[in-house]
Amino acid sequence: MNKTETGARKGASPRPKTKLARANDRVLILMTLPAVLIYALFYLYPTINNLRYSLTNWDGFQEAKFVGVDNFNRMTEDGVFTKVLGNNIEFTFLVLIFQTALSLLFAIFLLQNSRISTFLRTLYFFPTIISSVSVAMVWQFLYEPNLGPLNVFLNSIGLDFLALNWLGSETVTLRAIAFTQVWFHTGQMMVVYIAGLQQIPAELYEAAEVDGASRWQQFKSVTWPMALPTTAVVMAYTTIQSFRAFDLVFAMTGGGPNNSSSIIVTMIYLTAFNEFRFGYAAAQSIFLIIFILALTALQRRILRTKY
Amino acid sequence: MKVSMSAKAFRLLLAGAFAASVTVLPISGGFAAGETLGAKCTNEGESTGTFSTSLVCAKNSAGRLVWTKVKLSASNLKPASALRAPRGSIEFWHWRAEDKAWFDKIIADFEAANPGVKISQVISNSVDYQATGIQKARTNKKAALFTTFRGAQFNTAATTDFYTDLTNEQFTKRNVIKSMMGAGQYQGKQLGIPYQSLFNNPIYNIEIFKKEGWKLPKKFSEWISYCKTAKAAGYTPMAWMGGFRAQAGQIINSALMNTASTDALLASRVAAIDTGKEAITTAWFKEMAEKYAELRDAGCFPANPTGVTEAAGNALFATGKAPILPTGSFSMGGIVTLEPKMSGNMGITGMNWTEDVNARYTGITNNTFILGINKNAGTTEQRIARAFMSYLLTGPVATYYANNSKQHVTVLDVSYTDVNLRNTSSIMSERLVLAPRFLFLNIGVRDALEDALIAIVGGTSVDKALSDGAAVIKTKV
Numbered sequence A: 001m002n003k004t005e006t007g008a009r010k011g012a013s014p015r016p017k018t019k020l021a022r023a024n025d026r027v028l029i030l031m032t033l034p035a036v037l038i039y040a041l042f043y044l045y046p047t048i049n050n051l052r053y054s055l056t057n058w059d060g061f062q063e064a065k066f067v068g069v070d071n072f073n074r075m076t077e078d079g080v081f082t083k084v085l086g087n088n089i090e091f092t093f094l095v096l097i098f099q100t101a102l103s104l105l106f107a108i109f110l111l112q113n114s115r116i117s118t119f120l121r122t123l124y125f126f127p128t129i130i131s132s133v134s135v136a137m138v139w140q141f142l143y144e145p146n147l148g149p150l151n152v153f154l155n156s157i158g159l160d161f162l163a164l165n166w167l168g169s170e171t172v173t174l175r176a177i178a179f180t181q182v183w184f185h186t187g188q189m190m191v192v193y194i195a196g197l198q199q200i201p202a203e204l205y206e207a208a209e210v211d212g213a214s215r216w217q218q219f220k221s222v223t224w225p226m227a228l229p230t231t232a233v234v235m236a237y238t239t240i241q242s243f244r245a246f247d248l249v250f251a252m253t254g255g256g257p258n259n260s261s262s263i264i265v266t267m268i269y270l271t272a273f274n275e276f277r278f279g280y281a282a283a284q285s286i287f288l289i290i291f292i293l294a295l296t297a298l299q300r301r302i303l304r305t306k307y
Numbered sequence B: 001m002k003v004s005m006s007a008k009a010f011r012l013l014l015a016g017a018f019a020a021s022v023t024v025l026p027i028s029g030g031f032a033a034g035e036t037l038g039a040k041c042t043n044e045g046e047s048t049g050t051f052s053t054s055l056v057c058a059k060n061s062a063g064r065l066v067w068t069k070v071k072l073s074a075s076n077l078k079p080a081s082a083l084r085a086p087r088g089s090i091e092f093w094h095w096r097a098e099d100k101a102w103f104d105k106i107i108a109d110f111e112a113a114n115p116g117v118k119i120s121q122v123i124s125n126s127v128d129y130q131a132t133g134i135q136k137a138r139t140n141k142k143a144a145l146f147t148t149f150r151g152a153q154f155n156t157a158a159t160t161d162f163y164t165d166l167t168n169e170q171f172t173k174r175n176v177i178k179s180m181m182g183a184g185q186y187q188g189k190q191l192g193i194p195y196q197s198l199f200n201n202p203i204y205n206i207e208i209f210k211k212e213g214w215k216l217p218k219k220f221s222e223w224i225s226y227c228k229t230a231k232a233a234g235y236t237p238m239a240w241m242g243g244f245r246a247q248a249g250q251i252i253n254s255a256l257m258n259t260a261s262t263d264a265l266l267a268s269r270v271a272a273i274d275t276g277k278e279a280i281t282t283a284w285f286k287e288m289a290e291k292y293a294e295l296r297d298a299g300c301f302p303a304n305p306t307g308v309t310e311a312a313g314n315a316l317f318a319t320g321k322a323p324i325l326p327t328g329s330f331s332m333g334g335i336v337t338l339e340p341k342m343s344g345n346m347g348i349t350g351m352n353w354t355e356d357v358n359a360r361y362t363g364i365t366n367n368t369f370i371l372g373i374n375k376n377a378g379t380t381e382q383r384i385a386r387a388f389m390s391y392l393l394t395g396p397v398a399t400y401y402a403n404n405s406k407q408h409v410t411v412l413d414v415s416y417t418d419v420n421l422r423n424t425s426s427i428m429s430e431r432l433v434l435a436p437r438f439l440f441l442n443i444g445v446r447d448a449l450e451d452a453l454i455a456i457v458g459g460t461s462v463d464k465a466l467s468d469g470a471a472v473i474k475t476k477v
Helices: A003-009 A020-053 A070-075 A079-109 A115-127 A132-143 A151-156 A172-199 A203-209 A214-227 A228-243 A246-253 A264-274 A276-307 B009-017 B097-113 B126-138 B152-159 B168-176 B206-212 B218-233 B251-257 B262-274 B284-298 B312-316 B329-338 B379-392 B396-405 B420-428 B443-457 B462-474
Strands: B055-059 B063-073 B086-094 B117-123 B143-149 B196-198 B204-206 B345-349 B363-367 B369-373 B431-433
Touching: A003 B218, A003 B379, A020 A276, A070 A276, A079 A172, A079 A228, A079 A264, A079 B462, A115 A172, A132 A151, A132 A246, A132 B396, A172 A228, A172 A246, A203 A214, A214 A228, A228 A276, A246 A264, A264 A276, A264 B126, A264 B443, B086 B097, B086 B126, B086 B379, B097 B117, B097 B379, B097 B396, B117 B379, B126 B143, B126 B152, B143 B152, B143 B379, B168 B379, B204 B206, B204 B329, B206 B345, B218 B284, B251 B284, B251 B363, B262 B443, B284 B443, B284 B462, B312 B329, B329 B345, B329 B420, B345 B420, B363 B420, B369 B379, B379 B396, B443 B462
Parallel strands: B086 B117, B086 B143, B363 B431
Antiparallel strands: B055 B063, B143 B369, B196 B363, B204 B345
């Protein structure tokens, strides 16, 4: 169909559909049905049900009692929830900054399709294919304060002051897990960046070189602006990933010590399945959905406005 | 029962296996008091084991120690035989993946003896089972036999009418050690049968204690002295694993056991904290927490204690760097896996946090799981489950399970052949209390107060740790 045809139909009453077109419509609807059903069953229904439970005091066993917005009010007064939200923001911020910066840096250095680059890309991507619980176990071992290789090494070279209680200190643990998360996913984001950077026309760099631009100026004026759409994807994905880092946190510390490494998803799990406060956990998960949506929208807005 | 063993083994058996020293009732009349069973009765509470013919060393009316025949079960009768099961199939829900092989064999034997019966094990990991296992089992008519954790999970299942009452079953009256049934009781009814029995008391390295010429501490000041001595000798006195709350929290059992003059008082104090009526800054709790600080200051714990993982703690003990592992008898299997030479080299001792060597309790006992029959299962399924439970509660089957799983059981007429089970059976002659940690039914509260105690070991002041913990607890009640 072309524009002229479309314009000619404006204002005219729609032509009645032929039998064949109606049959086609039915087939098309039927083809979408499995996907719609799966979505409705596994996403829509649980989400609506979750909303319903968030307004109750359900403990997972007994009849749920309607409590209105009490669970949401409780969240505002819950010091642990506030602390955990703060943890999550700090965790996300650290991961976002370092993971984005490092993945971009690695992508720039490994952009060429040389043998070494290909080998290093594979090497950096490797952690991504390991299961998160395995990663957690490996790093738990590395971080062990007395027998762990990291502290043993630091002590052996005289850097005792750097040999910290990595997973047992309320001030250090969250950052140690954030480091592991960065190690775990930088390779994955690097691949996304490489795909994005390979789309930048070589002529732009050639023109910049002719104009005498330094490497830094080329990065600032060509690479960074052209990589912004990729950066938006990387940042949105990293943000969501950081909010969903349940397995890593849970397997490494269970949120301890003293909730200092707990993030919202671990708190939701513990509230529901450890403390059996399913209604409150449902309210927390609704907060999480809204928070991530708002944060992602904000990121997109900032990136779009600025460039 | 025919018993054939060396003199040493016999002495070991004599020294061990008396679970009911606190509540056991000597049977008057009909039995000849003063039997010696080939050995002199010298230690009060010592028993000949968990057999239905057991003797206990007790004072008679003249104040002399004599062997007295006791009843360990709720009946004078001999243990009952297993029931016959009708044809059909059921599911057995539990989280004990490590027991699968033993249960497979037991089930195969049971199925062979009961043609037309099929029992399938449905095993989740413990975290999933704790989280959703019970909810799934309760709506499954085939899930006729299931297990629960002691404490909150058992309590929830009991309050939601999930259990079939087993109070009047013959196996409840005749096959199990009566004093070990507390964890399965609710409002005067026996709703579940605690099967595996464990002892949440410190495990010690026999060889190191012998080599260094140390005596086992019997009161709190001796524990402090032990820590200082062991540390000075280059050891980590206790392989406490503060990075893993579940194990770090084991010593709270010993810490709590003598904090009140009666069980009822302790229960009411715990309930007050559990429901938010009282804060953990209260005097009795603070007094207990201060002892954590004393242990910390005496160097009892490893360096960076709050970051020590379970694997690292076990490694410290298994490699002989720490003479004591403050967890419980359930850790022994893992230690032997790590270091086979540790087999036969582990003893168990109670941890008395008072200065009174005659304190009410000197040790802890607990149950890993409680067997129950699902009230919502079909009638035939319930009958099969009941028959299988009665089979599990017979001496030979329980003996097979105990020696293979390397755990003690609550069943009568069990003969322990495993050296580590024998060595640690001695704890049964202590004055044991059911692990008071599980009196806290609100797990959010329990986690928070244990976090506070862990923080104290990590160096936080008692006042700050308790006030921080109290603030967290407020959000959990």
